[in-house]
Each structure stands twice: as C-alpha cells, then as structure tokens.
Amino acid sequence: MKAICMKELKGYYLSPIGYVFSGVLLLFFGFYYFQVMMTLSSSYIPSIYSMLFTWCMMILLPILTMRSFSEEIRNKTDQGLLTAPVGVFSIVFGKFLAAFLVFAIALAASLIPAVILSFFSDPDWIQIFGTILGSLLYGAAMISIGIFISSLTQSQMVAAIATFGVSLLLLLLGGFSSSVNNEFLANFLSWISFDSRYQPFTRGIFSVSGLVFFLSVVAVFTFLTARKLESKRWS
Amino acid sequence: MIEVKDLSKRYGENVALDHISFSVGEDTIVGFLGPNGAGKSTTMNIITGYISASSGSVTVGGHDTVDEPNEAKKLIGYMPEIPPLYPDMTVREYLNFIYDLKKVTLPREKHLKEICTLIRINNVYGRLIANLSKGYRQRVGLAQALVGNPPVLVLDEPTVGLDPKQIIEVRNLIKSLGKNHTVILSSHILPEVQAVADRIIIINRGRLAADGTPYELEHGQSGEQKLVVRLEGNSGEVQHALESIRGVLHVRNFGEKEPGVFEYEVDGRGGVDLRRPLFGIASKRNWPILSMSSSELSLEDVFLRLTGTTYLSDNAKVKFSSKGGDRV
Numbered sequence: 001m002k003a004i005c006m007k008e009l010k011g012y013y014l015s016p017i018g019y020v021f022s023g024v025l026l027l028f029f030g031f032y033y034f035q036v037m038m039t040l041s042s043s044y045i046p047s048i049y050s051m052l053f054t055w056c057m058m059i060l061l062p063i064l065t066m067r068s069f070s071e072e073i074r075n076k077t078d079q080g081l082l083t084a085p086v087g088v089f090s091i092v093f094g095k096f097l098a099a100f101l102v103f104a105i106a107l108a109a110s111l112i113p114a115v116i117l118s119f120f121s122d123p124d125w126i127q128i129f130g131t132i133l134g135s136l137l138y139g140a141a142m143i144s145i146g147i148f149i150s151s152l153t154q155s156q157m158v159a160a161i162a163t164f165g166v167s168l169l170l171l172l173l174g175g176f177s178s179s180v181n182n183e184f185l186a187n188f189l190s191w192i193s194f195d196s197r198y199q200p201f202t203r204g205i206f207s208v209s210g211l212v213f214f215l216s217v218v219a220v221f222t223f224l225t226a227r228k229l230e231s232k233r234w235s
Numbered sequence: 236m237i238e239v240k241d242l243s244k245r246y247g248e249n250v251a252l253d254h255i256s257f258s259v260g261e262d263t264i265v266g267f268l269g270p271n272g273a274g275k276s277t278t279m280n281i282i283t284g285y286i287s288a289s290s291g292s293v294t295v296g297g298h299d300t301v302d303e304p305n306e307a308k309k310l311i312g313y314m315p316e317i318p319p320l321y322p323d324m325t326v327r328e329y330l331n332f333i334y335d336l337k338k339v340t341l342p343r344e345k346h347l348k349e350i351c352t353l354i355r356i357n358n359v360y361g362r363l364i365a366n367l368s369k370g371y372r373q374r375v376g377l378a379q380a381l382v383g384n385p386p387v388l389v390l391d392e393p394t395v396g397l398d399p400k401q402i403i404e405v406r407n408l409i410k411s412l413g414k415n416h417t418v419i420l421s422s423h424i425l426p427e428v429q430a431v432a433d434r435i436i437i438i439n440r441g442r443l444a445a446d447g448t449p450y451e452l453e454h455g456q457s458g459e460q461k462l463v464v465r466l467e468g469n470s471g472e473v474q475h476a477l478e479s480i481r482g483v484l485h486v487r488n489f490g491e492k493e494p495g496v497f498e499y500e501v502d503g504r505g506g507v508d509l510r511r512p513l514f515g516i517a518s519k520r521n522w523p524i525l526s527m528s529s530s531e532l533s534l535e536d537v538f539l540r541l542t543g544t545t546y547l548s549d550n551a552k553v554k555f556s557s558k559g560g561d562r563v
Contacts, residue, residue, distance in 0.1 A: 002335070003332060003335030003336045003338075004336065006332075006335070007321075007332050010328070011321075011323065014323060015323060075319070075320075075321070075322070076315065076317045076319060077319040077320065077321060078319075079280075079285055079313075079315045079317075079319050080313075080315070080319025080333075080379070081319070081336070082284070082285050083283045083284055083285050083308060083311070083313045083315075084308060084333075084336045084337055085304075085305045085306075085308040085309040085337060085338065086305070086336060086338075087305065232285065232286045232287070233284070233285075233286060233287040233301075
C-alpha cells in the first residue's frame with residue numbers, strides 16, 4: 001500500500017496535475033477572498049470556504065481521480081500491479097490515500113490567508129475548521145467514487161466527465177427533495193444528498209451521522225473498486 | 236514447482252483453454268509453443284493470477300493461486316506480453332517501485348545493481364522509460380520480473396521487438412537463469428523455443444497438442460521417416476516401382492528437376508530403412524540415383540502437423556515456404 005501511495009503521490013507532483021489542482025483551487029480561493037474582504041469589507045470568511053469547496057468537489061476532484069485506474073488499464077500496467085504479491089484492497093486504498101493527500105495539502109494551503117487575517121481580526125475558527133473537516137469528508141467520498149469510475153473505463157476523459165456528472169447530481173439531489181410530493185422519496189433524496197450531510201459542518205457542528213455517512217461511502221466505493229479489479233479473477 | 240490441473244477458460248461461447256494439464260519441475264525451462272491466439276498468454280495469465288480459470292486449478296510451490304494468491308505470487312516473476320512500464324518514471328524509480336511493491340527484503344542497492352548488470356541496462360538506469368527504445372523497454376520488463384529473485388519466471392514472448400544480437404543475448408540469459416529458476420516462456424517462433432527450452436509444450440486452439448523434450452517430439456511424434464530422392468527415368472514407372480517397396484506408405488512426385496530427372500518424396504513406416512531396397516530397385520531397372528537424402532520429421536514438421544498450416548504465424552510461413560510441397 002505504501003509503495004503504491006508513494007508512487008501515486010510522485011505521479012501527481014511530477015506531472016502538472018498536482019500543481020494545477022492546488023493552483024486552481026487557490027486561485028478560486030483568492031478570488032472569493034478578494035470579493036468578501038475588498039468589496040464587502042468583511043472579515044467573515046467561513047462562507048468563502050464553503051462556497052469554494054462546492055466548486056472544488058465538482059470540477060477539480062474529477063481531474064484528480066480520472067487517471068487513477070484508467071491510465072493503468074490503458075498502459076496495461078494493471079497487469080503488473082495485480083500479479084504482484086499485494087492485495088487488491090491495498091492497491092485501491094494506496095491510490096485513494098494519495099489522491100486524498102493531494103486534496104488535503106491543497107486545503108491546508110487555503111488556510112494561509114485565514115492565518116494572516118487572524119493577526120488583524122478574529123475569524124470564526126470553529127466554522128472554518130468545521131467546513132474544512134466537512135470538506136475533507138465530502139472530498140474523501142467523492143475521491144472514492146471518482147476512483148471507482150476510473151476503474152470502469154480506459155479513457156481518462158470519460159472517467160472525468162462521468163465523475164463530474166455524478167458529483168453534480170449528488171450536489172443537486174438535496175434541492176429536488178423539496179419539490180417532490182411523495183414524502184418517502186423526499187426523505188430518501190435528502191438522506192442521500194451529499195450537500196445536506198455537508199451543511200452542518202459548515203455551521204461548525206460536528207455531525208456524527210455525517211461522519212459515518214461519508215466514511216461509509218468511502219468504504220462502499222473502495223470495496224466496489226476492489227471487486228471491479230478482481231472481476232477478472234472470477235469472470 | 237508448478238502444477239496445472241484440468242485448466243479451462245471460456246469467454247462466453249469462445250473456449251480459450253480446453254482442459255489443459257501439465258506440471259513443471261524445479262530448474263527447468265519450459266517453452267510454450269503455439270500459433271498466435273492458441274492460448275499461451277491466457278495460460279500464463281492464469282498461472283500468474285491475473286485472470287482466473289473457468290475451471291481447474293493451478294498451484295505454484297504448493298500454493299493454490301486462488302486460495303493463497305499472495306503466497307503464490309511471491310514465487311513468480313512475470314513479464315507480460317506488454318511489459319507493465321510507467322513511461323513517466325526513470326528506470327531507477329521504476330525498479331525501486333517494483334522492489335517496494337513486491338516487499339523484497341534483499342539489500343536494495345546491491346540487488347537492483349546486480350539485476351541491471353545481468354540484463355545490461357546500467358547505461359539507461361537514470362533515463363525516463365518513455366525515452367527508451369523498444370529493446371530496452373523489453374529488457375526493463377525482464378528486469379522487473381527478476382526483482383526479488385523469485386524462483387519461478389513466467390516470460391511471455393520475451394524476445395519480441397529485439398534485434399538479432401539482443402535476441403541471442405536474451406536467450407543466453409534465459410538459459411543461464413534456467414539453471415536455478417523454473418522458467419516458462421512462450422513464443423510462436425519455433426527455433427527460439429528449440430534453442431532454450433528443456434521441454435516443449437505445444438498448445439493449439441486451447442488444447443495441449445504435445446508435451447515433451449525437443450528430441451522426444453522429433454522422434455516420437457509419428458515414427459515415420461522420409462526420403463527425398465532424385466531418379467532418372469520414366470516418372471510413372473519409377474513412382475509405381477517405389478510404391479511397391481515394402482514399408483512405403485506414400486510417394487509424391489515433385490516434378491521434373493533436370494531433363495529426364497524427377498524428384499520424389501517417399502514416406503515410409505518407422506523402423507524400416509528404405510534406402511537399400513530403393514537402391515536395389517533403381518540399379519535393377521538401371522535408373523541412376525542422382526541424389527538421395529533421408530530426413531526424420533523435424534520439429535517444424537511436428538509443429539505443423541499438430542497445429543495445422545492454416546494457423547501458421549507469419550514467421551513460420553516464411554520459414555517453411557522454402558521447403559516446398561504441401562504438408563498436412
């Protein structure tokens with residue numbers, strides 16, 4: 001697992017992907033920061049984080065996960081991984097961990113302006129950290145979904161677009177629940193809506209059900225990816 | 236070391252492997268031979284645990300590849316048909332990654348250095364794999380299989396894409412590895428397998444067509460012998476006379492080669508020497524024998540007989556076409 005995680009991390013930071021990911025994230029971030037502080041003259045910055053991460057989930061995470069397995073399948077290097085004496089789960093988890101670390105590093109970098117701001121003002125740290133924790137969980141779930149999708153196709157493009165579609169759908173799902181008549185369906189939609197699980201964190205509330213929900217999503221999709229890779233062995 | 240029992244693989248309607256069984260002992264080189272698409276790679280992929288069989292079992296060093304995959308995989312170094320290389324890594328990074336992936340405990344620097352010296356890739360050690368030639372990539376693929384010094388090496392067409400000098404190098408390398416490794420290599424090129432393998436397994440259309448040493452295959456296949464003879468004389472009479480010799484199964488006329496001289500191929504039953512009775516008849520009828528050569532079935536003939544001409548690979552076709560005559 002460690003070998004694969006290290007290899008993936010190197011892959012992210014030796015290719016432009018890691019830098020583009022962090023760079024674009026921080027660019028968006030700087031823009032929102034500018035908007036709140038300069039045009040609104042406010043030091044209330046938690047909203048910047050929650051706004052930003054929504055973008056990040058939708059557009060940037062698919063780019064982070066698209067090559068994960070698609071590239072291996074295309075180059076036939078999965079043959080090397082799957083015939084090495086390592087379990088399928090450690091391959092999948094190694095890849096997941098690497099993508100998650102790249103994501104976490106980018107998020108950590110986005111805290112720099114908040115730290116600087118704290119010298120002059122008093123930002124709401126509880127909300128900021130709540131949002132970051134929620135984003136890490138939301139991101140982990142999206143990464144595991146993205147990795148699963150990339151294990152289904154050889155094409156990075158297809159993987160990226162499909163992941164984008166899924167994340168957009170998951171984000172919008174909660175909004176549908178209010179316009180559905182059927183009570184059961186409405187409850188179900190808001191239950192699986194990633195956004196409604198994420199919102200409590202942005203208000204600084206540590207939501208245990210949210211934590212369990214996102215970790216379960218990670219577990220389910222890691223399992224599915226491993227089964228997909230193993231499917232060659234039982235088809 | 237390797238025990239393959241009753242292995243079958245089906246892809247829907249398509250049967251890729253049909254109840255193949257064989258076993259390979261320690262320190263032997265086994266050559267898998269067969270036309271393209273015969274099931275060589277499928278067999279290798281199953282042995283190495285990349286894909287599963289529809290039925291049957293494989294054990295490597297006593298470990299079943301389905302029940303104890305990691306123990307079995309630890310014993311195998313596999314070089315697939317397309318080496319699993321990452322183009323954005325240098326050879327050094329790649330081999331170190333494989334070293335970590337396989338959780339090797341040998342001293343890292345020394346072990347990797349030894350492999351590089353053996354495979355002769357020291358001069359490209361620091362270069363990006365993307366910039367290597369096909370021959371070097373193939374060698375890095377071989378180096379990758381050797382990392383961790385596994386007792387079993389499975390090499391799928393190891394010399395594809397190499398130049399003639401490199402082919403000889405790699406063959407010698409495989410031969411020397413065979414002294415203390417169990418090696419399975421596949422090829423559709425017959426001389427290659429003949430040159431390195433202690434034992435040949437011929438696979439055709441998913442079935443085991445033959446299994447034995449090159450000598451056994453050459454001599455034991457049919458027991459027939461063959462004479463090619465040039466006689467001067469009326470072709471019809473000569474053919475009739477030749478067919479009347481005891482032990483002759485079949486006479487084929489290859490046509491007029493010189494004015495009044497015809498060439499015949501005489502197939503005879505094994506154990507009967509046809510040369511003396513043939514000489515006797517020819518001298519009695521006063522037909523000068525201008526040339527006569529005896530040939531046992533070559534490995535090529537065996538291969539062709541077992542696999543059928545329609546499935547011949549291009550290489551083999553070029554090689555065989557010079558011999559003339561239609562063969563079964």
